[in-house]
Amino acid sequence: MTTQGRARFIIDPHSKPAFTRFSRLHEDRARVRFVILAPERAYEIDAISLAVLRLIDGDTTVTAIAARLAAQFSAPLDVVTRDVTTLLQGLADKCLLRDGPDAFAPPPLSSRARAYGSFAGGPAGLLAELTHRCPLQCPYCSNPLELERANVELSAAEWGETFRSAAAIGALQLHLSGGEPTLRRDLEEILQHAVDAGLYTNLVTSAVMLTRERLETLAEIGLDHVQVSIQDVDPATADRVSAYEGGVAKKRDVASWTRELGLGLTINAPIHRQNIDHLPEIIDFAVEVGAQRLEVAHIQYYAWAEKNRAALIPTREKFLESASVVDAAKARLKGVLNFDFVIHDHYATRPKTCTGGWGRSIIAVTPSGKALPCHAAQTLPGLAFDNVRDRDLGDIWRNGSAFNAFRGTDWMKEPCRSCDRREIDLGGCRCQAMAVTGDPAATDPACHLSPEHARFAGLAEVEAHAPPPTFIYRRIGGAVTRESTPESP
Ligand code: SF4
Numbered sequence: 359m360t361t362q363g364r365a366r367f368i369i370d371p372h373s374k375p376a377f378t379r380f381s382r383l384h385e386d387r388a389r390v391r392f393v394i395l396a397p398e399r400a401y402e403i404d405a406i407s408l409a410v411l412r413l414i415d416g417d418t419t420v421t422a423i424a425a426r427l428a429a430q431f432s433a434p435l436d437v438v439t440r441d442v443t444t445l446l447q448g449l450a451d452k453c454l455l456r457d458g459p460d461a462f463a464p465p466p467l468s469s470r471a472r473a474y475g476s477f478a479g480g481p482a483g484l485l486a487e488l489t490h491r492c493p494l495q496c497p498y499c500s501n502p503l504e505l506e507r508a509n510v511e512l513s514a515a516e517w518g519e520t521f522r523s524a525a526a527i528g529a530l531q532l533h534l535s536g537g538e539p540t541l542r543r544d545l546e547e548i549l550q551h552a553v554d555a556g557l558y559t560n561l562v563t564s565a566v567m568l569t570r571e572r573l574e575t576l577a578e579i580g581l582d583h584v585q586v587s588i589q590d591v592d593p594a595t596a597d598r599v600s601a602y603e604g605g606v607a608k609k610r611d612v613a614s615w616t617r618e619l620g621l622g623l624t625i626n627a628p629i630h631r632q633n634i635d636h637l638p639e640i641i642d643f644a645v646e647v648g649a650q651r652l653e654v655a656h657i658q659y660y661a662w663a664e665k666n667r668a669a670l671i672p673t674r675e676k677f678l679e680s681a682s683v684v685d686a687a688k689a690r691l692k693g694v695l696n697f698d699f700v701i702h703d704h705y706a707t708r709p710k711t712c713t714g715g716w717g718r719s720i721i722a723v724t725p726s727g728k729a730l731p732c733h734a735a736q737t738l739p740g741l742a743f744d745n746v747r748d749r750d751l752g753d754i755w756r757n758g759s760a761f762n763a764f765r766g767t768d769w770m771k772e773p774c775r776s777c778d779r780r781e782i783d784l785g786g787c788r789c790q791a792m793a794v795t796g797d798p799a800a801t802d803p804a805c806h807l808s809p810e811h812a813r814f815a816g817l818a819e820v821e822a823h824a825p826p827p828t829f830i831y832r833r834i835g836g837a838v839t840r841e842s843t844p845e846s847p
């Protein structure tokens with residue numbers, strides 16, 4: 359295993375904890391609470407934690423923090439010291455704290471953001487697909503089959519209006535995504551709108567078009583976090599999967615710049631049969647470049663990925679091996695690298711609560727302004743999507759027909775309707791149900807109670823054991839099939 363990267367921050371009495379450049383306390387005015395804003399997360403905190411976290415400034419020791427709180431609450435010093443240390447160690451292990459003051463300061467909250475009112479049941483995040491244009495042609499692309507062209511994209515001002523509307527109804531996180539968002543020449547202006555709206559900003563990028571100078575500018579404007587997607591760490595495989603040459607070296611550069619600039623860094627690694635054996639090296643890569651998070655994401659087979667399923671699907675044994683590799687790395691890299699492991703649905707017995715529940719957690723907005731309850735919602739038939747150009751986002755969220763189509767549990771059929779897990783997983787993924795069964799209201803076939811589950815799992819076993827077909831690459835304007843198997847790169 360590599361020894362580069364960061365060391366775990368162990369909290370002791372002499373530690374002087376402070377939030378990193380990419381995490382902070384935030385008043386969530388829509389929900390009338392305080393949270394810690396962090397890469398792709400918002401952690402709700404109670405009043406006692408808030409009292410502790412208001413005292414961390416990079417200059418005050420844990421001993422001094424505990425003494426002050428013990429006096430303030432007339433509590434035993436040893437108990438307070440233990441509780442403070444436990445709280446801070448938990449945050450340090452999420453890579454949200456540093457020892458000593460930070461040279462970087464987050465942008466102050468704008469007066470607009472300080473004036474938001476309460477809003478019950480709003481979204482936690484906004485996925486802004488700034489463009490569908492992309493220099494890569496990944497065979498598992500989750501963008502819709504019909505890509506939107508540059509001449510219909512929302513302007514920076516329209517995105518600004520959308521961000522302000524989203525923040526006003528409770529969105530905390532903004533994912534600037536695509537396609538490749540850095541292809542927007544006005545990305546800086548778009549980001550400035552997001553910062554003014556008070557959103558935690560996450561740039562989701564393939565990194566191949568970014569320069570250090572541009573990243574510095576984005577950091578100065580107030581970018582919080584960068585998610586760099588990788589296809590593999592083996593250059594030949596990465597080039598073949600993305601149909602783009604030289605991506606690995608570029609991603610390594612951008613990841614290093616991100617860390618040097620003090621921004622948060624997640625490496626996103628979609629995993630499939632053609633890179634699954636490189637998972638240990640992918641984990642090493644994430645450590646080497648100083649990422650705080652690694653997403654090991656088994657592919658979801660809808661939209662374009664469905665066309666390439668047989669070329670991508672791993673065997674059950676390989677999937678289980680990948681889970682073991684991640685479990686071992688989690689233990690080994692505690693406090694150094696955090697993991698998100700997205701399981702392979704074909705080998706699951708329970709479905710995921712997809713997108714945090716339909717109409718519950720996120721809004722996705724396409725380049726032309728269509729507001730979607732999930733980024734793949736256009737694969738479902740019969741839904742009408744409102745456009746942020748025509749209708750207020752808060753009204754779309756509350757009353758839009760697409761957002762209400764699968765919200766809650768009333769739409770469910772059996773076996774979900776009478777299942778005691780229906781409020782937990784909300785029936786799983788609508789897009790996967792549609793892709794496999796042809797019925798968007800069916801039980802997600804990842805669930806062992808779905809009548810389609812055995813066929814779903816069996817299909818994977820058959821395809822995964824057959825030789826992989828060539829990839830069907832995607833391009834704006836049409837599909838391209840080229841030799842792509844490992845034997846013929
Ligand atoms: Fe979830 Fe439906 Fe399966 Fe129950 S039957 S576990 S609600 S997907």
Ligand code: FES
Binds near residue numbers: 712713734735787789
């Ligand atoms: Fe659309 Fe799961 S991807 S609901």
